[in-house]
Amino acid sequence: MTYGQIAAQLAxxxxxxxxxxxxxxxxxxxxxxxxxxxAGLPGAxxxxxxxAQTIWRLLDYIAVDYTEAVEDGEIVNQTEYDEMRxxxxxxxxxxxxxxxxxxxxxxxxxxxxxxxxxxxxxPAPAIATAARALAxxxxxxxxxxxxxxxxxxxxxxxxxxxxxxxxxxxxxxGGDGPEAAGLDPPAIxxxxxxxxxxxxxxxxxxxxxxxxxxxxxxxxxxxxPPDRWALAFYAGSLAxxxxxxxxxxxxxxxxxxxxxxxxxxxxxxxxxxxLAAEIGEEKAEQLTAFLxxxxxxxxxxxxxxxxxxxxxxxxxxxAYERGDRKAATSLALSAYLDGFEPVEALLSTRDNALMIRxxxxxxxxxxxxxxxxxxxxxxxxxxxxxxLFAEAEAALAPxxxxxxxxxxxxxxxxxxxxxxxxxxxxxxxxxxxxADRRELLPYVHGxxxxxxxxxxxxxxxxxxxxxxxxxxxxxTEGFGGVFAALVLLWVGIWMHGKSNAQAWQRxxxxxMGRALTRRSAWFLFALAFIVVYxxxxxxxxxxxxxxxxxxxxxxxxxxxxxxxxxxxxxxxMMRYSRTLPIGKFFAYxxxxxxxxxxxxxxxxxxxxxxxxxxxxxxxxxxxxxxxLGLYPTHETILAQLAMIALxxxxxxxxxxxxxxx
Numbered sequence: 001m002t003y004g005q006i007a008a009q010l011a012x013x014x015x016x017x018x019x020x021x022x023x024x025x026x027x028x029x030x031x032x033x034x035x036x037x038x039a040g041l042p043g044a045x046x047x048x049x050x051x052a053q054t055i056w057r058l059l060d061y062i063a064v065d066y067t068e069a070v071e072d073g074e075i076v077n078q079t080e081y082d083e084m085r086x087x088x089x090x091x092x093x094x095x096x097x098x099x100x101x102x103x104x105x106x107x108x109x110x111x112x113x114x115x116x117x118x119x120x121x122x123p124a125p126a127i128a129t130a131a132r133a134l135a136x137x138x139x140x141x142x143x144x145x146x147x148x149x150x151x152x153x154x155x156x157x158x159x160x161x162x163x164x165x166x167x168x169x170x171x172x173x174g175g176d177g178p179e180a181a182g183l184d185p186p187a188i189x190x191x192x193x194x195x196x197x198x199x200x201x202x203x204x205x206x207x208x209x210x211x212x213x214x215x216x217x218x219x220x221x222x223x224x225p226p227d228r229w230a231l232a233f234y235a236g237s238l239a240x241x242x243x244x245x246x247x248x249x250x251x252x253x254x255x256x257x258x259x260x261x262x263x264x265x266x267x268x269x270x271x272x273x274x275l276a277a278e279i280g281e282e283k284a285e286q287l288t289a290f291l292x293x294x295x296x297x298x299x300x301x302x303x304x305x306x307x308x309x310x311x312x313x314x315x316x317x318x319a320y321e322r323g324d325r326k327a328a329t330s331l332a333l334s335a336y337l338d339g340f341e342p343v344e345a346l347l348s349t350r351d352n353a354l355m356i357r358x359x360x361x362x363x364x365x366x367x368x369x370x371x372x373x374x375x376x377x378x379x380x381x382x383x384x385x386x387x388l389f390a391e392a393e394a395a396l397a398p399x400x401x402x403x404x405x406x407x408x409x410x411x412x413x414x415x416x417x418x419x420x421x422x423x424x425x426x427x428x429x430x431x432x433x434x435a436d437r438r439e440l441l442p443y444v445h446g447x448x449x450x451x452x453x454x455x456x457x458x459x460x461x462x463x464x465x466x467x468x469x470x471x472x473x474x475x476t477e478g479f480g481g482v483f484a485a486l487v488l489l490w491v492g493i494w495m496h497g498k499s500n501a502q503a504w505q506r507x508x509x510x511x512m513g514r515a516l517t518r519r520s521a522w523f524l525f526a527l528a529f530i531v532v533y534x535x536x537x538x539x540x541x542x543x544x545x546x547x548x549x550x551x552x553x554x555x556x557x558x559x560x561x562x563x564x565x566x567x568x569x570x571x572x573m574m575r576y577s578r579t580l581p582i583g584k585f586f587a588y589x590x591x592x593x594x595x596x597x598x599x600x601x602x603x604x605x606x607x608x609x610x611x612x613x614x615x616x617x618x619x620x621x622x623x624x625x626x627x628l629g630l631y632p633t634h635e636t637i638l639a640q641l642a643m644i645a646l647x648x649x650x651x652x653x654x655x656x657x658x659x660x661x
Contacts, residue, residue, distance in 0.1 A: 309339025447528025
C-alpha cells in the first residue's frame with residue numbers, strides 16, 4: 001500500500017470521525033475498535049423522565065393553578081378543580097409506586113393529606129405550601145438533576161424560543177402567537193406576572209422536557225439538556241422587564257450575604273414569590289430580572305471546596321441504598337465530573353499523588369456500584385473519599401500557593417503536555433524533509449499554528465464566556481487521544497515498512513510523485529492540528545487553575561522556561577534527523593510513533609472512562625504512569641495490548657514483504 005493510499009484512507013477516516021462527532025457516535029465506533037475485547041460500552045445517558053419528575057411536575061402545577069379553581073372556599077372553575085383532584089390523586093398513586101425508602105410512607109401520607117385539602121376546597125396558600133413542601137422533600141429522597149452543570153446561554157434560549165415556542169406563546173411571550181387561536185387550554189402567557197411569580201425555572205424545565213398531557217404543549221426531550229435549560233431561563237425572564245436588570249445587578253453585587261446564599265441550583269429552584277417573602281417585592285423583581293438573564297452570576301468563583309462532590313456522593317449512596325443503581329451511577333459520575341474535575345488540575349500541581357489516589361478511589365466507587373457490591377462496601381468507599389477530600393481541601397488552600405510552586409507547576413505541565421505533540425510534529429516535518437517534499441511543510445506548520453490559535457480562543461472562552469465542564473474536557477481528550485492513536489497506528493506501520501533502504505528507493509521511484517497529493521497534505525494539516533490541540537486543550541485548563549490562585553509572574557516564567565526547553569528538544573531532534581541515514585530514520589521514527597500510539601490509546605481510553613462512556617474494571621496493584629498512558633484498569637490495559645498486537649502484526653507483515661522482494 002502506498003503512502004498516498006494510506007493517506008487517502010486516513011483522510012476518509014478523519015472525515016468519518018468528524019461526521020460521527022456531530023452525531024455523538026464517534027465514541028462508540030472508535031471505542032468498539034480499540035476495546036473489542038472488553039465487555040461492551042454504556043451509552044450516554046439520554047433524557048428520560050423519572051416517576052419522581054412526573055410527580056414533582058404535578059405538584060408544581062397544583063401549587064400554581066389551584067388559585068384558578070377555588071376562591072374563598074368556592075369552586076370558580078369546575079374543569080380546573082377536577083383537574084386539581086385528578087393530579088393530586090395521580091401524584092399519590094405514583095408515590096406509592098416509587099422504590100422503597102425509609103421516608104416513602106411519610107411522603108404517601110402527605111400526598112393523601114393534600115388530596116383531602118383539595119377536596120375540602122382549602123385556601124390557595126395552604127394548597128401551595130403543602131404541594132411545594134411535598135415536592136421539595138420528594139426530590140431530596142428521589143434526586144433528579146436540579147440545575148444545569150453550566151450557566152445557560154440566553155442567546156441560544158432566545159433562538160430556540162423563536163423556533164419552537166413563539167408560534168403559540170407569542171414573540172414576546174404574551175400567549176398570542178399566530179397558532180394560539182382556538183387552543184384549549186390556551187397557550188400560557190409567560191408575561192403573566194402573577195403566574196410567573198409562582199413558577200420556578202426548574203418547573204419550566206420540567207414542562208419543556210415532559211410536555212403537558214391534555215394540552216398542545218409537546219415534550220422537547222429531544223433537545224439536549226443545555227438547550228432545555230437555556231429555553232427555560234429565557235421563557236422565565238419574559239415577565240420581568242429588562243429595564244430592571246441594572247437595578248438587580250447593583251443589588252446582587254452590593255449584597256455579599258445574598259451572593260453566598262443564592263447559587264445556580266438555588267436560583268433554578270426558587271420562585272420569585274418565595275424570594276419576595278425574604279427581600280421584598282421590588283427587590284425580588286429586580287433580582288429575578290437580572291439573574292434569569294445572567295445566570296452565570298450565580299456560579300461562584302472556583303475554590304478549593306469539594307462540597308458539591310461530597311453532596312453528590314451522599315446522594316449516590318442514598319440512591320444505592322434504596323436499590324436505584326442507575327441513579328447511583330449517574331450521581332457518582334457527577335461527583336467526579338462536576339465536583340472534583342474543576343479542581344483536579346490545580347490539585348495535580350499541588351499534590352499529584354493525592355490527585356491520583358482520589359481519581360482511583362472515585363473510579364473504584366463507580367466500579368463497585370456497577371458490580372452491585374454490598375451497601376457497606378460502597379458506604380466504606382464513600383467514607384474513604386470524604387477523608388481524601390479533606391486532604392485535598394487542605395492542599396488547595398490559598399495559603400499553600402507560592403511563587404515557587406506556581407513556577408514548577410507551570411513548567412512541568414507545559415513540558416509534559418508539549419513533549420508528545422512536538423515528537424509527532426517533528427517526525428512529520430523530518431519525513432517531508434527526507435522525502436524532499438518541503439512544499440508541503442506549510443500544511444504541517446499551519447496545523448500546529450491553527451491548534452495554538454484554537455487554544456488561545458479556548459482560553460478566552462473558558463475565562464470570559466463559558467465554563468468548560470468536566471465531561472467536555474474528558475470527551476475532548478478521549479476523542480483526540482483515540483483518534484490520534486489510530487492514525488499513528490497506520491503511520492507507524494507505514495514508516496516501518498520504509499526502514500529498508502531498498503524499499504525506500506523503490507517507493508520513491510515508483511510512487512512518491514503521486515502519493516503526497518493535496519488531499520494527503522490536508523490530512524497532514526488535520527493530524528498536526530489534532531495532536532497539538534489535544535495537548536493545548538489540557539494545558540490551558542491546568543494553567544487556568546494555576547492562574548486563578550495568583551503568582552501570575554511565576555506562572556509566566558514557568559511557561560517561558562518550558563517553551564525554551566521544548567524549543568531545544570525540537571532543535572536537537574531536527575538537527576539529528578538530518579544526519580540519520582534514511583533506513584535508520586524510518587526505523588527510529590516508526591518505533592517512536594508506535595510508542596506514542598500505545599500511550600495515546602491508553603490516555604484516550606482513560607479519559608472516556610472518566611467521562612462515563614467506558615466501563616471501569618480496576619486492576620489492583622497495577623502501576624500507573626501518566627507519562628506512559630498506563631492506568632490500573634482492565635479496559636485501558638487491554639486497549640494498549642490491542643494496539644501493541646496490531647503494531648506487531650504490521651511490523652511482521654512489513655518484514656515478510658521486504659524479505660520476499
